[in-house]
Amino acid sequence: MPFVNIKTPEGALSRSQKEEIVHRATDMLVEYFSEAARPHTMVLIEEVKDGGYGRADEIFILPDAYRAKEDG
Template structure:
């Protein structure tokens, strides 16, 4: 079963964007594995709470990632 797990900061994307991602990623797997992959492709969009991740030993916030805060 093809599987994609996308982790994004909570509040960064809306329901429409998540739906577009599900469709686009499903299509990508169908292109790679054929139409039979459509029925079993799972796309999981997980929202990570603000400050719940970091890069290079720095905790990131939604404001930093969107350019609305100190960074």
């Protein structure tokens, strides 16, 4: 079973953006493994809370300008 795990800052993606990522990642894997992989493909989008990730000793907080706008 193909498995994709995407980690993103909490609040960075709207629900519709997450749905699009799931569909596009699934389509990409189907291109490689054939249509038979579609019902078995898992795409997990994990949202990491602000301050829960960093790089080079810097803890990241998602700026308001990069937060997703609510769907609707």
